[in-house]
Amino acid sequence: MMIARDNTKLIVCIVYVATMFMVAMDANVLNVALPAIGHDMGTAPSATGTINVGYMVSLAIMLTVAGWLGDRFGTKKIFVLALIVFTTSSVLCGLTADLGTLTLFRIIQGASGGLLTPVAMTILFRTFPPAERTKLSRYLVFPIAIAPALGPIIGGYCVDYLTWRWVFYVNLPIGIVAVLFAYFYLQDYKGQHTGRMDWTGFLLAALGIGGLVYALNSGFSAGWSNVSIIAALIIGAASTTALIVYELRVSSPMLQLRLLQERLFRTMMLISACTAAGLLGMLYVFPLLYQDALGASAFDSGLTTFPEALGLMIASQVVARSYHRFGPRLVITCGLISAAIGYGLLCSVTADTSPWLIRGLLLWCGFCLGHVVSSVQFAIFANIPPASMGGAAALFTVQNRLSSGIGLTLLVCILGALGAAGTGGEAASEPTALGAYHAALLSAAVLLLIACGLAQRIRKADVERTMKPRTKPVDESGAVGAAAGAGVAVQAKRTSP
Known part of the structure; x- marks a missing residue:
C-alpha cells in the first residue's frame, strides 16, 4: 500500500x-x-x-x-x-x-x-x-x-x-x-551483514542482566541478605563482566559494545543513565515521603506527583526551539541544574506546605528534565549509521533499564540505612524519617549533577547534524542573498521525497 x-x-x-x-x-x-x-x-x-x-x-x-x-x-x-x-x-x-x-x-x-x-x-x-x-x-x-x-x-x-x-x-x-x-x-x-546468532553472548546476557534485574527488583521485599538475592547479584555481576569481555573480542557480537567508541553516543549514554536514575529515584522517594513522613493519603500523593508528568509534556512542546537556539550542551546543563535545585526545594516540604506549591515544584522538575530527556534522544544516535541503529537502540534500552534499577536500589539503601519506615523496616520517628527521605532526595540531585558534569563533554562538532542551519542576513550587494538562496535550494533537494 x-x-x-x-x-x-x-x-x-x-x-x-x-x-x-x-x-x-x-x-x-x-x-x-x-x-x-x-x-x-x-x-x-x-x-x-x-x-x-x-x-x-x-x-x-x-x-x-x-x-x-x-x-x-x-x-x-x-x-x-x-x-x-x-x-x-x-x-x-x-x-x-x-x-x-x-x-x-x-x-x-x-x-x-x-x-x-x-x-x-x-x-x-x-x-x-x-x-x-x-x-x-x-x-x-x-x-x-x-x-x-x-x-x-x-x-x-x-x-x-x-x-x-x-x-x-x-x-x-x-x-x-x-x-x-x-x-x-x-x-x-534488514541488515546487510548480521552474522550468526551469538548464543554464547545471549547466555551470558541472560545470566548477567537477568540476574541483576531479578536482584534489583526482588531485593526490597526478599531482603538483601537473602541467599537467592546474593547469588543473583554474584552471578549477574560475574556474567555481565564476562559478557563485556567476550562481546569485545568476537567479530559479530550480539551487543555492539564497540559503538561506545563513538564519543557522542558514549557521552549521551552516561548522561541518560544518571538522569534516569535520578528521575525515577525521585518519583519513588517523594511519594513515600509525602505519605509516610507527612501523613498524606495515597490518592493525594498521586494527584500531587502527577504534575511532574505534565511538566515533561509541556517541555516536549518547546524543547525543539531551545535545542536549536542554544544547543544540547547548554539545554541539558541548565535543565539538570534547575531540576537539582528543585529536588533541594522539595526537601523543605512539610505537612503545612501548600499542595499547590509542591505540585508547582514537581511541574518545574518535570519541565526541566523533559528538556534533558528529549535533548539526549535527539542527539544520541546522530552519528550512528543506519546499519548499526538496531544495536545502538538495544544498548540504549538495556542501559536505561539497568540504570533505573541501580538508581532506585541506591536510594532505597539510603532510606533503609537511615531508618525510613516506608522501606519495610521498623517505624521511625518523624524527624528521622524526614531526614532519611531528604538524604535520598539529595542523593538523587547528586546523580543529576553528575550527569551535568558529563554534559560538559558534548562538543558542538558532534551534534551539528541535529541542528538547523542558521540563515545569514542579506547584505546590500545581494551576494549573501544569492548564497542563501542557493543554500535553500540545496536543503530543499536534500529533504524532498
Missing part, C-alpha cells in the same frame, strides 16, 4: 507512541492490582510479586537480542510478531485462573515487550534523519511521561469498579490498532 512519505512518518509516530505507551503502562499498572489478584486466587500477597519479577526479567533478557533479530529477520516482521504476542499474552493473563499460569503468560508478555522497545526505537530513528529528530519531541516524551502516571490510576479504577482482569484487557484495543497500522504501513528493513 503506497502512501505519501509525510504520512508514513506520521504513522510511524502513531505506532511508536501506541506501542511504547502500552509497554510503559504495563510495567506499573499491575502494582495496585496485586492484592486483589492474591485474594482472588487464594494466594498470599507476597507471592504475587513473582508476576512482576518474571515480567521484568524476561523483558530485560530479550532486550539484548532485539537488535540482532530485527536486523536478521526484518524490523517490521519482528515488531509485528512481538506486538501480536504481547497483546495476545496480555489477554491470556486476564483469562487465567491460577497464579502459575498467570506468571507464565506474564513472562511471555515481558519477553515480547523486550523486543518491542528497541525495535520500535530503531524504526523511528531510521525513519527520521538526524536533522528532523527534534520534531519527535512531542511523540518521544508522551509515553514516557503519561503512561507511568496513568498506570496506577487505570489499575486502581479497574480493581475498584471492574475487576483486576481488565488491567490486562485494556491492552487489547491499543494492540489491535497498532498491529493493523504496523502491518499495512510500516516499511521493513
Whole structure:
C-alpha cells in the first residue's frame, strides 16, 4: 500500500507512541492490582510479586537480542510478531485462573515487550534523519511521561469498579490498532551483514542482566541478605563482566559494545543513565515521603506527583526551539541544574506546605528534565549509521533499564540505612524519617549533577547534524542573498521525497 512519505512518518509516530505507551503502562499498572489478584486466587500477597519479577526479567533478557533479530529477520516482521504476542499474552493473563499460569503468560508478555522497545526505537530513528529528530519531541516524551502516571490510576479504577482482569484487557484495543497500522504501513528493513546468532553472548546476557534485574527488583521485599538475592547479584555481576569481555573480542557480537567508541553516543549514554536514575529515584522517594513522613493519603500523593508528568509534556512542546537556539550542551546543563535545585526545594516540604506549591515544584522538575530527556534522544544516535541503529537502540534500552534499577536500589539503601519506615523496616520517628527521605532526595540531585558534569563533554562538532542551519542576513550587494538562496535550494533537494 503506497502512501505519501509525510504520512508514513506520521504513522510511524502513531505506532511508536501506541506501542511504547502500552509497554510503559504495563510495567506499573499491575502494582495496585496485586492484592486483589492474591485474594482472588487464594494466594498470599507476597507471592504475587513473582508476576512482576518474571515480567521484568524476561523483558530485560530479550532486550539484548532485539537488535540482532530485527536486523536478521526484518524490523517490521519482528515488531509485528512481538506486538501480536504481547497483546495476545496480555489477554491470556486476564483469562487465567491460577497464579502459575498467570506468571507464565506474564513472562511471555515481558519477553515480547523486550523486543518491542528497541525495535520500535530503531524504526523511528531510521525513519527520521538526524536533522528532523527534534520534531519527535512531542511523540518521544508522551509515553514516557503519561503512561507511568496513568498506570496506577487505570489499575486502581479497574480493581475498584471492574475487576483486576481488565488491567490486562485494556491492552487489547491499543494492540489491535497498532498491529493493523504496523502491518499495512510500516516499511521493513534488514541488515546487510548480521552474522550468526551469538548464543554464547545471549547466555551470558541472560545470566548477567537477568540476574541483576531479578536482584534489583526482588531485593526490597526478599531482603538483601537473602541467599537467592546474593547469588543473583554474584552471578549477574560475574556474567555481565564476562559478557563485556567476550562481546569485545568476537567479530559479530550480539551487543555492539564497540559503538561506545563513538564519543557522542558514549557521552549521551552516561548522561541518560544518571538522569534516569535520578528521575525515577525521585518519583519513588517523594511519594513515600509525602505519605509516610507527612501523613498524606495515597490518592493525594498521586494527584500531587502527577504534575511532574505534565511538566515533561509541556517541555516536549518547546524543547525543539531551545535545542536549536542554544544547543544540547547548554539545554541539558541548565535543565539538570534547575531540576537539582528543585529536588533541594522539595526537601523543605512539610505537612503545612501548600499542595499547590509542591505540585508547582514537581511541574518545574518535570519541565526541566523533559528538556534533558528529549535533548539526549535527539542527539544520541546522530552519528550512528543506519546499519548499526538496531544495536545502538538495544544498548540504549538495556542501559536505561539497568540504570533505573541501580538508581532506585541506591536510594532505597539510603532510606533503609537511615531508618525510613516506608522501606519495610521498623517505624521511625518523624524527624528521622524526614531526614532519611531528604538524604535520598539529595542523593538523587547528586546523580543529576553528575550527569551535568558529563554534559560538559558534548562538543558542538558532534551534534551539528541535529541542528538547523542558521540563515545569514542579506547584505546590500545581494551576494549573501544569492548564497542563501542557493543554500535553500540545496536543503530543499536534500529533504524532498
